[in-house]
Amino acid sequence: MLRFEIQATCPHTGARAGILHTAHGDIETPVFMPVGTQAAVKGLLPRDLLNDLDAKIILGNTYHLYLRPGHETIRRLGGLHKFMNWPRAILTDSGGFQVFSLSGLRKISEEGVMFHSHLNGDPHMFTPESTIDVQLALGSDIMMVLDECLEYPATHEAASASMQRTVRWARAAYAHYRTHGDDGQRACFPIVQGSMYPDLRQECAEQLLELNADGYAIGGLSVGEPRALSLEMTELTTPLLPKDRPRYVMGVGMPEELPEYVARGVDMMDCVLPSRNARNGYLFTSFGRVVIKQAQYKDDARPVDETCKCYTCQNFSRAYLRHLFLAGEMTFSTLATLHNLRRYLDIMQEIRQAILFGQVPEYLKAVRDKQLDVPG
Amino acid sequence: MLRFEIQATCPHTGARAGILHTAHGDIETPVFMPVGTQAAVKGLLPRDLLNDLDAKIILGNTYHLYLRPGHETIRRLGGLHKFMNWPRAILTDSGGFQVFSLSGLRKISEEGVMFHSHLNGDPHMFTPESTIDVQLALGSDIMMVLDECLEYPATHEAASASMQRTVRWARAAYAHYRTHGDDGQRACFPIVQGSMYPDLRQECAEQLLELNADGYAIGGLSVGEPRALSLEMTELTTPLLPKDRPRYVMGVGMPEELPEYVARGVDMMDCVLPSRNARNGYLFTSFGRVVIKQAQYKDDARPVDETCKCYTCQNFSRAYLRHLFLAGEMTFSTLATLHNLRRYLDIMQEIRQAILFGQVPEYLKAVRDKQLDVPG
Numbered sequence: 073m074l075r076f077e078i079q080a081t082c083p084h085t086g087a088r089a090g091i092l093h094t095a096h097g098d099i100e101t102p103v104f105m106p107v108g109t110q111a112a113v114k115g116l117l118p119r120d121l122l123n124d125l126d127a128k129i130i131l132g133n134t135y136h137l138y139l140r141p142g143h144e145t146i147r148r149l150g151g152l153h154k155f156m157n158w159p160r161a162i163l164t165d166s167g168g169f170q171v172f173s174l175s176g177l178r179k180i181s182e183e184g185v186m187f188h189s190h191l192n193g194d195p196h197m198f199t200p201e202s203t204i205d206v207q208l209a210l211g212s213d214i215m216m217v218l219d220e221c222l223e224y225p226a227t228h229e230a231a232s233a234s235m236q237r238t239v240r241w242a243r244a245a246y247a248h249y250r251t252h253g254d255d256g257q258r259a260c261f262p263i264v265q266g267s268m269y270p271d272l273r274q275e276c277a278e279q280l281l282e283l284n285a286d287g288y289a290i291g292g293l294s295v296g297e298p299r300a301l302s303l304e305m306t307e308l309t310t311p312l313l314p315k316d317r318p319r320y321v322m323g324v325g326m327p328e329e330l331p332e333y334v335a336r337g338v339d340m341m342d343c344v345l346p347s348r349n350a351r352n353g354y355l356f357t358s359f360g361r362v363v364i365k366q367a368q369y370k371d372d373a374r375p376v377d378e379t380c381k382c383y384t385c386q387n388f389s390r391a392y393l394r395h396l397f398l399a400g401e402m403t404f405s406t407l408a409t410l411h412n413l414r415r416y417l418d419i420m421q422e423i424r425q426a427i428l429f430g431q432v433p434e435y436l437k438a439v440r441d442k443q444l445d446v447p448g
Numbered sequence: 449m450l451r452f453e454i455q456a457t458c459p460h461t462g463a464r465a466g467i468l469h470t471a472h473g474d475i476e477t478p479v480f481m482p483v484g485t486q487a488a489v490k491g492l493l494p495r496d497l498l499n500d501l502d503a504k505i506i507l508g509n510t511y512h513l514y515l516r517p518g519h520e521t522i523r524r525l526g527g528l529h530k531f532m533n534w535p536r537a538i539l540t541d542s543g544g545f546q547v548f549s550l551s552g553l554r555k556i557s558e559e560g561v562m563f564h565s566h567l568n569g570d571p572h573m574f575t576p577e578s579t580i581d582v583q584l585a586l587g588s589d590i591m592m593v594l595d596e597c598l599e600y601p602a603t604h605e606a607a608s609a610s611m612q613r614t615v616r617w618a619r620a621a622y623a624h625y626r627t628h629g630d631d632g633q634r635a636c637f638p639i640v641q642g643s644m645y646p647d648l649r650q651e652c653a654e655q656l657l658e659l660n661a662d663g664y665a666i667g668g669l670s671v672g673e674p675r676a677l678s679l680e681m682t683e684l685t686t687p688l689l690p691k692d693r694p695r696y697v698m699g700v701g702m703p704e705e706l707p708e709y710v711a712r713g714v715d716m717m718d719c720v721l722p723s724r725n726a727r728n729g730y731l732f733t734s735f736g737r738v739v740i741k742q743a744q745y746k747d748d749a750r751p752v753d754e755t756c757k758c759y760t761c762q763n764f765s766r767a768y769l770r771h772l773f774l775a776g777e778m779t780f781s782t783l784a785t786l787h788n789l790r791r792y793l794d795i796m797q798e799i800r801q802a803i804l805f806g807q808v809p810e811y812l813k814a815v816r817d818k819q820l821d822v823p824g
Contacts, residue, residue, distance in 0.1 A: 110771075110772075110775045110777055111768070111771065111772075111775075112772055112775075112777045112779040113779075114777065114778055114779070115778045115779065115782075116779065117759075117779060117782060117783070118763070119759070136775075140771065140774065140775060141746070141767065141770075141771040141774075145746065145747055145767065148747055149747065149749055149765060149767055149768075150749075155765070155767070155768055155771075156768060157763045157764055157768075370517070370521065371521055371524055371525065373525055373526075383493075383495070387494070387533045388533055389525060389531070391517065391521065391525055391531070392487070392525075392531055392532060392533075394517075395486075395487065395516065395517040395531075396486075396487075396488055398516065398517075399486045399487075399488075399512075399516060401486055401488045401490065402490055402491045402778055402781060402782075403488040403489075403490070403491065403492065403493060405778060406491075406493060406778075406782070407493070
């Protein structure tokens with residue numbers, strides 16, 4: 073099990089600051105993890121992630137890497153860290169979310185899920201055990217169990233059945249992990265499901281606690297539900313999870329939501345929003361969102377955010393970024409991604425400092441007050 | 449006029465090594481200039497060009513920047529150097545080549561060339577004087593005069609008429625430059641045309657010599673003629689040009705051709721080949737071309753070129769690059785461009801060293817012998 077050290081907890085909220093010790097370095101929490109689906113954070117080089125962002129952990133995607141280039145290829149080449157030249161920690165999801173997004177292309181059974189590759193239609197099977205094996209081949213520091221990720225809305229009956237299967241799969245995956253992969257150098261997290269039903273979330277969490285897992289994730293959020301509901305599900309789930317283990321909310325959220333999740337006891341988050349928005353010309357700043365294609369930036373010599381220390385803001389104007397975006401230059405995606413990811417990591421640093429210095433309520437108030445001023 | 453200092457000349461060939469002193473730094477010649485058409489070298493950041501490639505000069509494109517974002521916008525923002533955050537030298541072409549590529553969309557008169565924007569069809573006019581004004585707004589260190597760039601093949605009659613117009617335009621552009629832009633901080637190069645006719649090339653060069661220009665370019669090559677013919681035209685033109693001025697062959701060539709041009713007395717070159725080939729998965733190495741998508745590289749843990757010192761070769765395997773290419777990851781383009789441009793700049797460094805140490809014939813022999821071993 074990876075050692076998780078809690079350095080400070082907020083007496084007024086659920087927020088905590090800590091350090092997750094991995095074989096590939098220490099990770100200060102709360103942490104936002106940039107997404108590197110196909111063994112690359114889109115538009116960035118590993119040195120950008122190290123030198124510009126000082127990212128301590130990134131995500132890889134089991135589904136994508138299993139299909140291409142194949143986990144056995146990556147194993148032969150020394151594992152995912154070596155393959156992509158990333159010396160720090162890697163978390164891989166189980167592929168469950170991606171497989172369940174392939175509606176029409178997949179079939180669920182008690183054994184696992186049969187699906188067809190989005191690349192060439194070939195049939196494949198993921199089982200709780202096989203997804204652990206794939207992640208062991210990748211050499212992830214933190215693996216995730218295979219879960220069933222339900223669409224929203226779902227009936228209580230469907231959500232209950234799905235949640236029960238997720239629990240059975242988690243038990244199978246965890247048994248496999250304990251016997252094949254639990255070498256003290258890595259971790260495996262089960263995932264709390266239960267759609268938007270508090271009783272199911274509670275039942276799921278209680279059953280997963282029996283695994284005495286290295287950490288726990290909250291999944292099945294950001295699947296179309298109102299944002300308030302995602303936060304509500306998080307708020308009721310985190311108190312059910314062990315205080316001394318890291319908690320990871322998967323696939324959320326907008327910049328202003330990060331502190332809200334942390335205040336509800338979340339230690340780890342990931343999301344494609346900062347990088348995808350960057351490529352689409354939406355830049356997150358300390359004063360709201362900048363839509364860089366707008367004509368108002370045509371002659372604007374100011375950086376995107378004058379308070380930002382990223383390479384992009386230190387060196388380029390809004391006018392230049394707008395030009396690159398309109399010209400379709402790849403360089404735009406790189407500069408925009410550098411900025412947006414820096415913004416996310418800076419926010420996490422801010423709230424971490426607030427926790428360490430006992431200022432969480434004040435920080436939350438400042439963030440919430442600012443929301444009132446800025447149109448979405 | 450920019451000062452051009454010749455450090456060594458080869459007694460056996462036309463090759464020379466020198467330093468071109470500009471307001472934005474010294475440029476060791478022979479030099480290959482990376483192409484940054486739209487105020488960005490595709491896929492790279494300025495810091496990559498500085499730190500990885502140590503590029504001393506890059507190209508910008510007058511046609512593209514005139515249309516978008518507009519030279520007046522760039523002027524208002526402090527010029528092209530500041531706009532794109534490039535502290536070293538910039539050469540801008542005149543836009544002639546691009547305009548003449550717009551067949552059907554342009555109409556030539558004695559005054560200049562009327563054309564329609566490829567972006568939105570709007571009509572525009574380039575005159576010899578206006579393209580100088582645009583380049584003055586951009587703040588280029590080296591400007592090019594407007595020339596007529598003929599397709600290949602062309603009749604002697606058409607080539608002669610076109611060459612004569614190019615000379616008249618060069619005189620008009622140069623007169624405008626002398627009165628409006630010749631502040632000793634920048635340079636302006638006329639362009640020798642004449643299609644593939646030695647007598648026309650000679651006549652053109654002789655007439656342009658009367659301008660006593662800062663440097664001379666050889667244009668109208670790489671327009672579909674056999675490669676041997678491009679070299680032949682260069683070989684007969686360079687001896688006609690002043691020994692003490694830099695000579696620039698525009699838009700050529702393949703890696704193995706660079707030393708051939710230098711041996712014929714060329715000091716400056718540019719080409720989109722290294723960057724465009726990079727994005728298409730063709731990597732230039734010391735042992736020939738690597739087509740990275742090939743299945744033979746699937747599990748290949750070796751770098752693209754074991755002798756190469758670039759970031760890509762120092763950190764990533766062929767297998768990883770192949771994966772990124774097949775996955776369509778932007779990061780591939782960045783890594784491949786870093787490598788191919790480094791290869792071009794390394795070749796130029798090699799031949800420069802050969803000139804300085806009096807080893808040009810030996811170097812040329814080694815390059816030519818190697819060609820025999822490697823299939824194109």
